[in-house]
Amino acid sequence: DQQVKQNSPSLSVQEGRISILNCDYTNSMFDYFLWYKKYPAEGPTFLISISSIKDKNEDGRFTVFLNKSAKHLSLHIVPSQPGDSAVYFCAASKETSGSRLTFGEGTQLTVNP
């Protein structure tokens, strides 16, 4: 049962444009969501997170939007840069239940110069 899903395995964007990565979840008990960036043969690097009490969180070029009614979150990167090319994972947790992270399958973002 895949509780966190990233339906797009890959996304290609032109440098300077907006990258939008999407993530859906099924477990309504999730109350904390995170985005990670990962390069091959490296561990994930934390990007940005959002609590379920918010619908938007912004940090520099990265903004995460949460739509609880749709059980959907998205990561916006603007402007996109070639160095943003990596695999992006969304993850969710139930803060009141042991803090385990459940990851989506990842989306490979390629930003073309």
Next chain:
Amino acid sequence: GAVVSQHPSWVICKSGTSVKIECRSLDFQATTMFWYRQFPKQSLMLMATSNEGSKATYEQGVEKDKFLINHASLTLSTLTVTSAHPEDSSFYICSARRDYGYTFGSGTRLTVV
């Protein structure tokens, strides 16, 4: 920022031997660490939750006798893959929880030949 050091970064071993992977929190105490496994082009799958001073909690389908986890101190958790077989070849990643989120190790690429 919080650093989790994971060693080795890669290891090749013969089938039937055991391999130990270490995960250290360098500048904080981690009462809980998480061990993940990632197959190529797939999500990070939680294997077990390691609690300092107590037994690890394994996810369904993960053989606890094969993947031995020891969390003897607040800064060190180890994962030992016992009697490794080629199907155990994978990318193993540890993670520790901090107040503001999760920090990941750099991962270990295990190849069993």
